[in-house]
Amino acid sequence: MLNEDRLFPADQTTRAIARRLYDQIRDLPIVSPHGHTQAGWFTRNQPFPDPVKLFVQPDHYVFRMLYSQGIALEELEIGKETIQDPRKVWRTFASHYYLFRGTPTRLWLDYSFQTLFGLNERLSAANADHYYDVIAEKLATPELLPRALYERFNIEVLATTDSPLDSLADHQAIRSSEWQGRIVPTFRPDPVVDPQFPDFQDNVRALGALTGEDTFTWRGYLRALASRREYFKRLGATATDHGHPTALTEDLGDTSAATLFEQVIKGTAYQADLEIFRGQMLTEMARMSVEDGLVMQIHPGSVRNHNAQLFAKYGRDMGADIPAPTNYVEALRPLLSRFGNERNLTLILFTLDETTYSRELAPLAGHYPCLRLGPPWWFHDSPEGMRRFREMATETAGFYNTVGFNDDTRAFLSIPARHDVARRIDVAFLAELVADHRLEEDEAAEVAHELTVGLVRKAYRL
Amino acid sequence: MLNEDRLFPADQTTRAIARRLYDQIRDLPIVSPHGHTQAGWFTRNQPFPDPVKLFVQPDHYVFRMLYSQGIALEELEIGKETIQDPRKVWRTFASHYYLFRGTPTRLWLDYSFQTLFGLNERLSAANADHYYDVIAEKLATPELLPRALYERFNIEVLATTDSPLDSLADHQAIRSSEWQGRIVPTFRPDPVVDPQFPDFQDNVRALGALTGEDTFTWRGYLRALASRREYFKRLGATATDHGHPTALTEDLGDTSAATLFEQVIKGTAYQADLEIFRGQMLTEMARMSVEDGLVMQIHPGSVRNHNAQLFAKYGRDMGADIPAPTNYVEALRPLLSRFGNERNLTLILFTLDETTYSRELAPLAGHYPCLRLGPPWWFHDSPEGMRRFREMATETAGFYNTVGFNDDTRAFLSIPARHDVARRIDVAFLAELVADHRLEEDEAAEVAHELTVGLVRKAYRL
C-alpha cells in the first residue's frame, strides 16, 4: 500500500529532487516535543489492548467521520470502559474505511497497518476479520510493547501534556528506571488558569495543597504556579502549553490583576472578565517563562464541545470541537508589548485559522524575536494543510522562524506515520523551490535537516 | 476550441490518470438538484429567443464584467422587454469577449458555442455577425427546443427554485403531460420568512389566502408554511432553499418566537430583531424538515444590491451582489443544538466565504450527521474555486460529506458545460491523489462516480 514516492510532486524532475532530499532525512530520529501520549505506557510497558481500543475508540479523527455519516457512537461502543464486541466494532469501522479516502487518517492508518502489522491489502469489510486477528496477535508480542516501539520508532524525545495537578509519578518512575527513553512532561495549566475549566475552584484549591501556598490570594496563586513549573522542569519539562479559546492577552498591572483574581476565584466576576483573566494569565506565564526559560506554546481558536447533546451524554473530546476565526495582531499586543523583545522568551504560536498564516502569523514571527510558528495543527496536520502552511508562511517568516513538526497525537502507533508525512511534504515543497530555481539543492538539503531535527531541538530547548 | 484534455493536470502521467477517470463518468446523466431554470420552458417547449436574450441579457456573469469595464447597461439593453437592436448588442459583447479570458464564463460559452452551434472559432468582433446568424438560425430548429435539449443533455432530474406563493402550474402541467422529463420544484420561502423581502406583509397575506390559514398568527403562519411544503412535495420537491444574509439560526422557544412574529408582522420589530426572526425561521424550517423529510439548503453571505444607483434604476439581480465574511460555528449552533443529531435531517451548507471551508465547514460536516457541504457556489463555481474547495474541505470532511455538483444556473444551455467543468476538476483532483499515491486508481474511479451521480442522488433524496 505504501509507495516509496508517496506525497512527492508528480513532475519527474521535481520528484527526483524530493527523493534525494528525503533520503538524507528519512532515518533521522523523531523529536516529538508536543503530544498526548501517556507516560504510564512506558512505566508499565504492557501490551497495547485490542485493535478497537487502539485504533477506533481513542481517535476522534476516526469516530467523528463515522459519526458524521450516521453511525451511532453506541454502535462503536465509544465511551465504554470494556468493549462488549470489539470484533463487531472493528467490522463496522472496516466496512466504512472508504470514508477516509483523501484524509490524513487514511495515510496514518495504512502506514501503521503495513509497517507494524505487515498488512498490505487495503482494509475493507472483506478482510476485517483477518486484520483484527493479525493486529490482536501481534500486539501481544514483545516487539510491540511500548518501550520496544519507542526504540523501533527511533524516538529521541517524547513530550506528554500534563495538568499542573498531576503528580508526574509516571515520569518520575521512568527517570528512576534503567530504561533510557526520554519522556518529558509539558506544563499545561488550563485547569487552574481558566475559570471556565470544569472544577476550577477545586483545582486551584488542590494547587494550594500541592504547593503549600495560599492559592486563594493572587500572590500565593502565582507562587504556586511558579513552583509547579519548577517541579515540571526538574522532571524534564522544557515547555508549557496553553489551550485558550482565543489568543487574547492582557497586561492589567498588578493591582488590577489581583482584584480581578479575587473576583474570579470567588466566582463573582462577570462572564466577559473571565476571558480577560485568561488573557492576563498568558502574560503572567510569559513573565515566568522569561524567568525560568520554559518555552511557551499557545493553541487558541477551538470552540469546544459544539454539539450540546453529545457533550451532555459523552462529555469532552467527542470530535465536536470546531475552529473559529482567530485574531492575533491585537490579541497578542499586550503580551508582546511587555515581553516581545526578550531574548530568553520563546513563544510558539499555533492556529486553526489558516487565514492568519500570511496575514498575521508570518508577519509577527518575521519580526518579534520571541515568536516562532508552530506547525499546522489538528485539522490542518495533513498534506494539503502542511503545503498551505509552507506556501503562506515561508515568504514572510522564512523557514527559520518555524519549529519543525509536532505529531500532537494520542495515538502512539501513528507517530512515525505522522512524522513521515511531514517530512515528505517538506521535501516536496523544497523540491519545488529547487525545481524552479528559488533555492539550490545543497541549501534545500540543509533546510530539510533543520525542519526535521534542528529547529525543533533549538526552539523547544531539547 | 474544446481540447479533449482541458482542465486536466499538465503532468503527463497525472493527465493520463485523469483521462481514464473521466472516461468512466463522462456519459453519466446530469443530476441537477439546484438551479434557476424555468419550468415553463418545458411546459411550452418553445424556441429560445435570439442570441442576446439567451446569452447576454439574463446572465449577470456576462453583463457585470462588461459593466465593470465601462460599458453602460443601456448599451446592452439590459432590463428591456424587447431588444431594439440585438445585433448591435451582440457585436458589443463579441468585441469585448477578450474580457472573459481566465473566467469560467468563457469556458461555459465556448462549450455551448461549439457543442450546440458548431462554432469552432473564438468569438470576436470579426465573427460577431456570423455567430449571431448561426445561433439565431439554429435556435429555431427542433433540436434546440427545451425538451429536446433536456434529452440531449442527458438530464435525469432538474430542480427549479420557487416561491411558496407560486402555484407551480407549470410543474403540474409537465406532470400531467406525456413528456417524461423530471422537473421538480424547490421550496424557497424567503419572500414569506424574510421581513426585509420586498412586500413581505403582502406575501404573508397571500400565503394565508393560498392555504386558508390565518397567517397573521404564529400558529397559522407555521401551519401555512407546512402546508405549502406539503404541496411542493406532492409536485416532486425534495428540498428547500434559504438565501439569508447570514447563517444565523435561533432557538427562541415558542412563546418568544410567537411574540417576535407578532412584532415582525405588524412592522414594529427593531431592525436587529428581523435578523433574529430569520434565524428563528431557519430552525423552524429544520423542524419541519425533520418531519416531512425535505432536504434543507442554506445559501448565506451575499450582500444584495450593493450598488445603490443601479438598484434604484434597474432593481435586483444586476450583478451587484457581493459576498461578505460569513460565520457558521456560532451562527448554526442553535439549530444544531436542537436538530444536529437527527437522522432524518439533511442540511446542505453553501458559502461565498472560502475561508470557512477548512476552518468551519469541513470540521462541522465532518462531525454532525445532518450536515453536508454543497459545492462551490456562484463566484467560486470555477476551476480554481472548485480545486480550492476539494483541497481545503476533503482532508477533514472527506468526499462523502459532500453532495456532488449544482449548476445553479438560469442559463439552461450552459448546464452541460458547467457539469463538464465540475467533472473534469474532480477527476483532475482525484488523479493528483492517485499520482502521489494517496489513493489507488480503482478507489478514485469509485469516488468519481459518487461525485458525479451517487452523492447527489442520496443527499437530495432524488
Next chain:
Amino acid sequence: MLNEDRLFPADQTTRAIARRLYDQIRDLPIVSPHGHTQAGWFTRNQPFPDPVKLFVQPDHYVFRMLYSQGIALEELEIGKETIQDPRKVWRTFASHYYLFRGTPTRLWLDYSFQTLFGLNERLSAANADHYYDVIAEKLATPELLPRALYERFNIEVLATTDSPLDSLADHQAIRSSEWQGRIVPTFRPDPVVDPQFPDFQDNVRALGALTGEDTFTWRGYLRALASRREYFKRLGATATDHGHPTALTEDLGDTSAATLFEQVIKGTAYQADLEIFRGQMLTEMARMSVEDGLVMQIHPGSVRNHNAQLFAKYGRDMGADIPAPTNYVEALRPLLSRFGNERNLTLILFTLDETTYSRELAPLAGHYPCLRLGPPWWFHDSPEGMRRFREMATETAGFYNTVGFNDDTRAFLSIPARHDVARRIDVAFLAELVADHRLEEDEAAEVAHELTVGLVRKAYRL
C-alpha cells in the same frame, strides 16, 4: 545564481510555453506607477553610498528578518546617520543570508548582486568581504549613478510618493533639467487628512500657509487640498494614495462633515470619530478625483508600529507593521454609492488580507466601473503571493480589472528584480491556463503584454 527558467512551472511542456511568453515581454520597459524612491537621487545624480546603506539599513524586509532571529538593531547600526563599521554590519548580514531562503528578498538581492555587480556566488560569511569590496567599488562608477541606472533599467516612468506639504523641489529640478527621465510625484495626503498622523494640526496649518487658504475652516481646508492636488498634477502627478488603517468610507453630508472637521481640528473629537473623519476624507478625495482626474489608490489594513518598545526607541518603519483583517464590502459602500458608477473615477484597491481577493475585491472590481485591483502588496509581493492573487482574483474580476505591477519599493536597485519576478509569475500563470486549454497561446501573449505595460499605463493614465 540566476537560472533562465527560474519561477517557471516544473512541467516541461508548460515551462516551454512560459518561456515563449516571457521572451515576448522580457524587454518591455518598466512602468513604475507606485513606489518610494527619492526624486532627489535623480536631481543630484550622486553615487549610492556603501553596501550597508544600500542593502541593509533602508530595507525593512532585510532587518526585520535579522531582528526576528535575535540580532539586535544596534548590531546592524539601524537608525544611525553614519555607520561606524559598515564592513562588520555587512558580515553579520552575510553570515545570516541563509535566513532569507524561500523569501522574495533573496530573489531580489541575488538578482541585483549578479546583474549589477557580477557576483555569481551565493552570499555567505566566507565571501562577505569580497562582496563588500566589489559592491563598494562598483557603486562609485558612472554606470551605477542613478540616472544611468534609470536608463539601464529601461524605466519609462517612475512615481514617487509625496506629502502634500512637500515643495516637490526635486521634481521641479528634474523637469527643468535637460535629463529626459520621467519622475512623477504622487499625492499622499495622510499627514493632513489623518488626525492621528504625527503633528496633524501643524500639518494642516502648514497646508494653509502653502496655499493661502484658511485650513482651519472646512471650506478652506478642502480648497487647500484641491489646490495642492492641482500643484502635484502640474508637476506630472497622475495619482493619489491613501494609507488608512481601514477601508472605511463615509458620506456624511456637508453640514455634518463641516461640524466633524471643526471638532477634529480643535482636537475635541471622540477617538472613534477620527476614523469616521478619515472615511469622510476618502469620499472627499474621490469627489476631487472625479473633478481633476487623479487616479485614487487605497492601501488599508496595516496596524502600524505594533512593537511599542521599538517604536519608542527607533520610531516608524522599523519592520513592525502587521496586517489585520480588512473589510471592503461595507466599508466602501458610502463612497461607491456616491461615485461608484462615475466614468472619470479610477479607484485602485490594495489589500494585506488575502482572504478578500476572492470574497470581496474580485466581485467588487468585477462590477463597479471605477474599481481596479492593485497587485499583491507588501508581504504578498512574492512568487506565492502573486500566484494566489491571480488564482483567486482572475476568475471573477478577469485580467482587465487589474493594473499590472507596482514595485512599491524604497530600494531603487531592486526595481528590475521585482518587475522580473512579477513578469515571470504572470507568464507562469498564463502558461498553466494555456497548458490546460483554458486559454490559447496567442491570447496569453496578448494578456502578458497587457499585464506588463498596457494595463498600468491605462489605469494610472500615464
